[in-house]
Amino acid sequence: MDTREKDIENLKDYKYGFSTDIENIRAPKGLNEDVIKFISNIKKEPKWMLDFRLKSFKRLQNLKEPDWQKPKYPKIDYQDLYYYSAPKSMSDKPKSLDELDPKLLETYKKLGIPLQEQARLNGIAIDAVFDSVSVATTFKDELTKQGIIFCSMSEAIQKHSDLVKKYLGTVIPTTDHFFATLNSAVFTDGSFVYIPEGVRCPMELSTYFRINASQTGQFERTLIIADKGSYVSYLEGCTAPMRDENQLHAANVELIALDDAEIKYSTVQNWYPGDENGKGGIYNFVTKRGLCKGRNSKISWTQVETGSAITWKYPSCILKGDNSIGEFYSIAITNNHQKADTGTKMIHLGKNTKSKIISKGISAGFSDMTYRGLVDINPKAKNSSNYTQCDSLLMGNKCGAHTVPYIKNKNFNSNIAHEATTSKISEEQLHYCQQRGLNPEEAVGLIVNGFCKEVLQQLPMEFAVEAQKLVGISLEGSVG
Amino acid sequence: MLKINNLNANIEDKSILKDFSLNINPGEVHAIMGPNGSGKSTLSNILSGKKGYEISGEVLFENKNLFELETEERAHKGIFLAFQYPLEIPGVNTNIFLKTSLNAIRKAKGEKELDAIEFLKLVKEKAKELKFDEEKLNRQLNVGFSGGEKKKNEILQMSMLSPKLSILDETDSGLDIDALKVVSDGVNTLRNKDNSFLIITHYQRLLDYIKPDFVHVLMNGKIIKSGGPELALELEKKGYENFN
Numbered sequence: 217m218d219t220r221e222k223d224i225e226n227l228k229d230y231k232y233g234f235s236t237d238i239e240n241i242r243a244p245k246g247l248n249e250d251v252i253k254f255i256s257n258i259k260k261e262p263k264w265m266l267d268f269r270l271k272s273f274k275r276l277q278n279l280k281e282p283d284w285q286k287p288k289y290p291k292i293d294y295q296d297l298y299y300y301s302a303p304k305s306m307s308d309k310p311k312s313l314d315e316l317d318p319k320l321l322e323t324y325k326k327l328g329i330p331l332q333e334q335a336r337l338n339g340i341a342i343d344a345v346f347d348s349v350s351v352a353t354t355f356k357d358e359l360t361k362q363g364i365i366f367c368s369m370s371e372a373i374q375k376h377s378d379l380v381k382k383y384l385g386t387v388i389p390t391t392d393h394f395f396a397t398l399n400s401a402v403f404t405d406g407s408f409v410y411i412p413e414g415v416r417c418p419m420e421l422s423t424y425f426r427i428n429a430s431q432t433g434q435f436e437r438t439l440i441i442a443d444k445g446s447y448v449s450y451l452e453g454c455t456a457p458m459r460d461e462n463q464l465h466a467a468n469v470e471l472i473a474l475d476d477a478e479i480k481y482s483t484v485q486n487w488y489p490g491d492e493n494g495k496g497g498i499y500n501f502v503t504k505r506g507l508c509k510g511r512n513s514k515i516s517w518t519q520v521e522t523g524s525a526i527t528w529k530y531p532s533c534i535l536k537g538d539n540s541i542g543e544f545y546s547i548a549i550t551n552n553h554q555k556a557d558t559g560t561k562m563i564h565l566g567k568n569t570k571s572k573i574i575s576k577g578i579s580a581g582f583s584d585m586t587y588r589g590l591v592d593i594n595p596k597a598k599n600s601s602n603y604t605q606c607d608s609l610l611m612g613n614k615c616g617a618h619t620v621p622y623i624k625n626k627n628f629n630s631n632i633a634h635e636a637t638t639s640k641i642s643e644e645q646l647h648y649c650q651q652r653g654l655n656p657e658e659a660v661g662l663i664v665n666g667f668c669k670e671v672l673q674q675l676p677m678e679f680a681v682e683a684q685k686l687v688g689i690s691l692e693g694s695v696g
Numbered sequence: 697m698l699k700i701n702n703l704n705a706n707i708e709d710k711s712i713l714k715d716f717s718l719n720i721n722p723g724e725v726h727a728i729m730g731p732n733g734s735g736k737s738t739l740s741n742i743l744s745g746k747k748g749y750e751i752s753g754e755v756l757f758e759n760k761n762l763f764e765l766e767t768e769e770r771a772h773k774g775i776f777l778a779f780q781y782p783l784e785i786p787g788v789n790t791n792i793f794l795k796t797s798l799n800a801i802r803k804a805k806g807e808k809e810l811d812a813i814e815f816l817k818l819v820k821e822k823a824k825e826l827k828f829d830e831e832k833l834n835r836q837l838n839v840g841f842s843g844g845e846k847k848k849n850e851i852l853q854m855s856m857l858s859p860k861l862s863i864l865d866e867t868d869s870g871l872d873i874d875a876l877k878v879v880s881d882g883v884n885t886l887r888n889k890d891n892s893f894l895i896i897t898h899y900q901r902l903l904d905y906i907k908p909d910f911v912h913v914l915m916n917g918k919i920i921k922s923g924g925p926e927l928a929l930e931l932e933k934k935g936y937e938n939f940n
Contacts, residue, residue, distance in 0.1 A: 643747070648783040650767035651744050651776075652797035652853065653804065662796060666787030666836070 242432075243300035249273065252401055255300050259370050259404075264381060272390040272400035279394045286586045286618065287526045287555030289499060292464060298432040299402045343368060343407045343423045355419065365410040366421055369437050372408035379410055383441055387470040387507045387534070396503040399435045399468040406436035406467070411446040411477075420676050422451045425467075433464040440470070442477035444510065449480040449676055462490075462525060467502045475510030475537065480518070482675055483531075484683055487523035489690075494553025494582075497525025504531035508540035508569075516543040517560065518674040520683045522690040525554060530588065532561035535569035535597070542571040545671040547683075549664075549690045550583030550615070559589035559620075564597035564630070573604040576668045579615035580694035586618040593630045600630040608638040609667050611660070611694050661688030697722050697892050698743075698861055703753035705738055705917075712738045714917040716753070720861070723889040727903055728896045729928060730914035731936040736896045737780060739914075740865040743894075744777040745770050757861070772804035774860030778850035778867045784838040790849070791833045794819060798856055819856065825885065826878050828852050844875040851882035858886060863894045868902040880905030900932040913939065 243254045252273055256266040281292075343366065359366050365376055372380050390400045407423040425436060442448055465487065471479050481504075490497025500523070506515035517531040527550075533542025544560035562571035571591065579585040591602045608617035619636050641663050649659035665672065665684050672680050672687075698720040705713040712735045720726055730736050742749055745767030755762040757773060765773065785793065799809040810818065823830050828848055838846050847867050854862050867879055883893060883906050895906065903911070903925060911927040912919045915936065921927065931939060 642783075645783050645785060647744070647746050647767060648779065649785075649797075651771055651779075652793075652857075653768050653771040653800035654796060655766075655768050655800075658796070658800065662788055662793070663785055666785055669787035 240301045242298050242302075245298055246295045247297070247299060247402070251299055255402060255404060258300070258302075259373070261370075261373055262377060265373055268385065268390065269401050272397050273402075275390055276394070276397045276401055279397055281394045285528055285557045287528065287557055287584065289462070289526055292499075294398075297464065299435065300404055301432045302404075343421075359417075359419075362415050362418070363412040364415060364417055365408065367408055369403070369406040369408050369439065372439070376408070376410065379441065380408065380439065383470070383472055384437075384439055385470075387472060387505045388468050388503055392503065395466045395501045396468055399437060399466050399503070402433075403435045403437035403468065406438040407440075408438070409440040409448060409450060411442045411448045413443040414445045415443075416446065417448040420449050420451055422453070424453050433466065435465075436467045438467070438469040439472075440479055440481070441472045442474065442479050442513075444474045445476040446474075447478045447480075449482070451482040451484070451676060451679055453484045453486070462497060462499055464499045464501065465524075467504075469502070469504040469531075471504075471506035471515055473506065473508050473510060473513035473515050473537075473540075476512045477510060478514040478516075479506065480516045480676075481506070481531070482679065483517075483519040483521070484675075484679060484686065485519065485521045485523050485527070486686060489523050489552070489554050490525040492552045492581075494525070497554070498523065500524035500527045500529065502529040504529060505534065506532065506542070507534045508537050508542060508566075510540070511537040511566075512539045513537050514541040514543075516541075516545070516674070518545040518671065519547070519558075520671070520675070520686065521546070521548040521556060521558060522686050524556075527554075527556040527558055529558050530560050530590075532563070533571065534563045534565065535571065535600075536565045537569075538566040539568045540566055541569070544571075544573045544575070545674045546575045547578070547668045547671045547687065548576070548585060548587075549578045549687065550580070550585050551690055551692075551694055552581040552583060554581075554583045555585075556583075557586040557588055559587045561590040562592070562602055564591075564593040564600045564602070567596070567598045567600070569597055569600045571600075571602045573602070573606075574670050575604075575606045576671055577606070577608045577617055578611070578664055578667070578691070579608070579617050580611035580691055582614050584616040584618075586620060588620045588622075590622040590624070591632055592622075592624045593626055593632065595626045598627060598629045600627075602632045604632070604634045606634075606636040607667065608636075609664065610638065610640050611691070657688070657692055660691055660694065664688070664691060697758060698894075699754075699756040701754040701756075703742070703755060704751070705735075705742055706750040707738075707748065712749075712917050713742075716918060718912065718919065720892050720894060722860075722892055723887075724910065725883075725887065725893040725895065725906065725908045726910045726912065727906075727908040727928065728894065728912045728914050728919075729898065729900075729931055731898070734914045735917040736914060737865055738917075740777055740780075740863050740894075740896060743770075743775065743863055768800070769804075771859075772801055776854050776857055776859035776862045778847070778854055778862065778864045780865040780867075780869070782838050782846040782850050784836075784841075786836055786839055788837045789833075790835055790837045791816075791819065793837045794833075794853060794856055797853065801857060819852075822852055822855050826852055826855065826882055828878075843870045844872065847871060848875060848878055851879050855882050855886060858891070860890065861892050861894065862886065863896070865896050866898065867895075868897055868899060876902060876905060900928040903928045915939075 243251050252269050388396050411417050473479050487498035487500055508515050515533050521527050535542050542562050548556045548558050550556050560573055575587050577585045577587055587606050593600050606619050610617055621634055623632055625632050646659050665687055675683055700718045703713050703716040795815045802809050908925055911923055913921045
């Protein structure tokens with residue numbers, strides 16, 4: 217770590233702001249066919265995968281970066297980024313955790329992510345992604361016994377080629393928008409999950425994303441398939457070192473639920489948000505989409521978004537199967553100079569489909585928050601319904617909150633309900649809590665957690681407590 | 697315990713308390729009675745640390761300058777205010793609020809924080825004493841509570857925190873006889889040679905249940921007369937207007 221980084225680190229208490237000094241293998245800087253071939257080659261990918269990437273790259277040439285979002289950012293020079301960076305020790309992939317570079321183990325230990333034996337105590341299977349590669353997956357053997365596949369995307373491309381080939385790009389096609397297509401061309405690693413027919417996954421599956429190298433974009437790709445009648449709960453967490461440059465994170469996540477299957481996908485996003493003057497931080501431009509392909513299937517997104525300089529994402533559900541259900545529970549917190557433009561899209565295609573959107577936005581400091589959501593009920597989606605509740609909480613008078621709902625109802629038998637509120641934490645509420653012995657920050661934490669309760673309840677229990685703490689920490693310094 | 701010397705308080709150039717002085721010793725119960733707008737709530741607001749007033753004069757709590765302490769530090773040192781209008785905090789379970797509050801104060805005092813089991817035992821005990829509906833402990837703080845339930849909740853919190861100085865700001869307003877009994881039981885149970893009370897009220901009625909050591913009549917920001925419990929009866933008979 218150089219001294220400048222150390223200085224930045226001392227500046228503010230972002231617990232995850234350290235970086236690991238580790239030797240990397242990088243692709244040459246820039247975005248071109250050779251770099252894509254380099255990535256594909258180093259990952260020993262089959263030809264169809266390289267073709268998928270090159271097709272996406274070709275398509276990308278005709279796409280323009282979107283600019284309709286509320287948070288604006290300086291132009292990104294895509295030729296000035298590294299698209300692949302991996303710890304050198306990973307070039308011959310270690311066979312077990314014991315062979316893993318101790319520096320990596322130490323990093324995850326510092327992050328509170330136990331990869332070794334202690335992972336057993338938590339009963340959560342973890343896939344750890346460090347910059348561009350997956351470094352370890354725990355509990356593999358036990359999951360394999362039930363036919364569950366939980367591994368890195370790279371491994372899945374080699375070992376479960378049929379499944380990947382069948383489903384990759386079916387929810388987010390290579391012809392999608394700019395960032396999604398960029399991901400399709402250069403994605404490096406991520407998690408792959410397959411739950412066989414009728415199996416209820418016995419533990420939480422979790423991926424932990426860590427950006428370490430500087431000047432590096434992280435483009436991970438996650439694919440989750442829940443076969444007929446199966447169930448899985450999946451959680452991702454993210455952190456990055458504090459650097460005074462902005463780093464791009466453009467992931468694609470695709471979920472597919474077949475007949476009677478259910479996928480619960482939770483995110484606790486705590487990428488480095490930049491310093492209190494808005495310098496540095498991650499650009500979190502992510503495409504997440506779930507397809508309720510089968511009848512009676514269900515996909516539920518829960519997100520707690522506290523980090524990143526800019527968060528720009530709309531985890532969405534395409535409700536194709538009859539009677540399918542889509543849910544979106546969101547807490548988004550912006551403080552200092554952070555910006556967020558987030559929400560969801562619920563596309564109703566099948567009959568009797570239902571969707572529910574609960575969004576809680578909290579803005580403090582000089583930050584700006586937009587909820588943007590689409591509910592689109594197609595002519596054939598008879599007897600469908602949506603309920604949307606959007607609540608905003610403002611702290612101080614220098615921040616902003618905006619709600620932009622798009623509602624399209626194309627048949628008479630369906631109904632859509634939308635409720636929205638905007639409120640402030642009152643001086644009286646703060647005074648009341650302080651009179652009961654809480655300091656102002658504890659008081660804000662308590663009130664905000666109350667405000668977010670409906671969403672926090674959706675998180676797996678192991679993470680709900682963590683998320684509650686994070687909500688409090690994110691707002692530190694917002695009352696004065 | 698509490699010494700108020702020549703306290704003046706203004707809000708937006710309007711003078712509310714004028715050279716207000718009062719001395720409360722350990723174990724004493726003082727009642728302050730006065731008509732609307734006499735400055736009663738301003739007094740409780742200032743003692744609890746509410747911002748927005750221009751203040752001069754001196755307030756000492758256990759010989760410490762109260763104005764140098766933040767609101768929560770005053771709470772840590774044992775000052776409790778039963779609010780005239782208890783606040784609603786949506787989404788926050790009453791039990792969680794009580795536990796957070798109790799542990800914040802215990803921690804500040806260097807005492808061990810209670811775990812969930814110890815806390816539940818204590819809160820159930822106290823709720824039973826005060827005939828507080830246990831089911832309400834699992835509801836959002838004061839949300840959908842009736843006026844009486846909110847006031848009882850304040851008294852429950854008081855008895856959980858066992859403060860040295862409890863200020864009751866019109867806690868009796870709008871209470872039926874049963875609830876009034878609960879409030880006074882709460883005070884009487886906590887009353888001992890160390891704990892003091894400042895009871896702010898419009899009516900003599902509460903003082904039938906809580907026998908004060910001193911009664912003060914507050915008008916236009918000043919104490920115009922002090923005496924024993926008999927003063928309250930006199931006041932009730934004459935009314936504030938004819939009292940002068």
